[in-house]
Amino acid sequence: MNQDVTPAKVLQGTLKLPADKSISHRSAMFASLHEGTSTINNFSTAADPHSTLDCMRRLGVAIRELGDNTIEVEGVGRDGLETPSDDLDCGNSGTTMRLLSGIIAGSGVPARLTGDESLSARTMKRIIDPLSEMGANIDARKDDYAPLAISRNGPIAPLHFPLPIASAQLKSCVLLAGLFGDEETEVIETLPSRDHTERLLNLPIQKENGKKIITSSRSDEIPEQSYRIPNDFSAAAFWLVAGAIHPEAEITLPKVGMNPTRTGALDILKKMGASVTVSNTGSEGAEPVADLSVSSSALQPITITEDIVPNCIDEIPILAVAMLFADGVSRISGAEELRHKETDRLTAMADMLTKAGADFTEYEDGLEIHGDPQFSPQPSTFSSYDDHRIAMSAAVLGLMAENTCRVTEAECTAISYPTFWEDLRTLTN
Incomplete structure (x- = not known):
């Protein structure tokens, strides 16, 4: 299944994201x-x-x-x-x-x-x-x-x-x-x-000494697992970037999981200057949650290094999209693990950036992206590589193009976000 993405005049609304x-x-x-x-x-x-x-x-x-x-x-x-x-x-x-x-x-x-x-x-x-x-x-x-x-x-x-x-x-x-x-x-x-x-x-x-030692054995009681699962931060990241790079955006995302080992992308976007508000903090079982809101922002370049990558590994494709609209050169390094995901995501991202007309360099362990707040992606057909995160990143990029873009094998978004295309239409209508 292919999906056409029409340039959005406005991105506005509240989304109930999928569970983590x-x-x-x-x-x-x-x-x-x-x-x-x-x-x-x-x-x-x-x-x-x-x-x-x-x-x-x-x-x-x-x-x-x-x-x-x-x-x-x-x-x-x-x-x-x-x-x-x-x-x-x-x-x-x-x-x-x-x-x-x-x-x-x-x-x-x-x-x-x-x-x-x-x-x-x-x-x-x-x-x-x-x-x-x-x-x-x-x-x-x-x-x-x-x-x-x-x-x-x-x-x-x-x-x-x-x-x-x-x-x-x-x-x-x-x-x-x-x-x-x-x-x-x-x-x-x-x-x-x-x-x-x-x-x-x-x-x-x-x-101990900067190390975390975790143990397990038969003596550890396995607790009951009765709770509400938080909404997925990785899903939220696509809309946080979309809202930050779009000139007419206001998006609210309730009850998002805020586990500090998962929210590296939020810290990165804030350092880039994204206008993100965190409110109604609480917990669901052993996990922290909060409501997130994002609006149009002026983004600055960022450097993502090996020590940061583990907490934003799934979000790097969409963070690369954010970097396209930052005012300067951003760099991702130490991310060679991306070559061993559902597809080689660095190669897939490089293909997407090339088709969009971006100024970038691919390295074995990452990317260097020359951003421009006025960047306008070339209307293209983007391959998802049958990878849900590449498909959704391409869709967000397509919202900023001058004319309609297409994402191939777009049904792969169901792997992590079954209602992604419906939610995209909600924000643009």
Whole structure:
């Protein structure tokens, strides 16, 4: 499906954003491992978290969808998972595959995890290595790629694991496997990454010499997961940028998740001079939330370095769009991880910028973008590369063009934001 994007004279309105995908995945998994019933409100309607629900059901967990995006999970505890009769299909979801691999390895329940063509092209070496050290047997295609057949002969072994990169998925995978061990597994984090796993599981944390040490073992009680999932900050980022770069904009986004390990893009936009207001702060379960409002802004250039990247990795494509309209040269470095997402996002972004007529340079680990507040993108057909974040970034860019632009394979936005195109029309009508 292709989508045409017409230049917007005004962007105005209030949007109910989709639920946070990262928390939706975890809430379903952790509720399944809890001994008792959890009721989770505002569960994501996106495809990826529903891959997680399907996998947990195949493992013998009763999950009921009650309507109004509410699910009820009958947790079976650590020892109640059943051997699935068929493959666990993770769809397009790297979060499902990586986190579930930790649970499967820890539980000792033999299972084979598969995914779609895109997911099967992403290396799983980062989780295979530590899980193998913990005693898991993992048979992978070409040693690194899904399908992953996971089993275990002896008990799960404890692991002292300094994170080689800032990765919430890798961290969570190891900690989830550690939940099944009699001795403590330690994950040592030097650069911050998303902390939803340790928050929702209430895992022990120590901070020493700038390092964060998170532990997990069988002695950690898995709490009930009954709460409302916050609205997705990553979805909010597209409208924060759209509102900041458009000359006639006023957009309000209620009840957005404000976890400090997720809101790096907000800090970046504020440093660029974006007019963003944060109000009605509160919490949903273990997660902070707030209402966000954005209006037309005069943006300044910014430098995003390796230490900042982990907290804005998903938002870098749309931040690159913001940089196009800043008054000067912006630089992104230390972001080579983007080459291993749903697509090579640096290459996809470079293609989008080229078609828009931007002045930029692509590097192995990032981009240098020469911005101009008066920049007018050339009307183009932008390839989404079947990547939801590239598709939505191209759509926001198209709103600023002189004539209609087109985004190809635009249905991929459903992976994280099923109502994206409807919400775009809401703001422009």
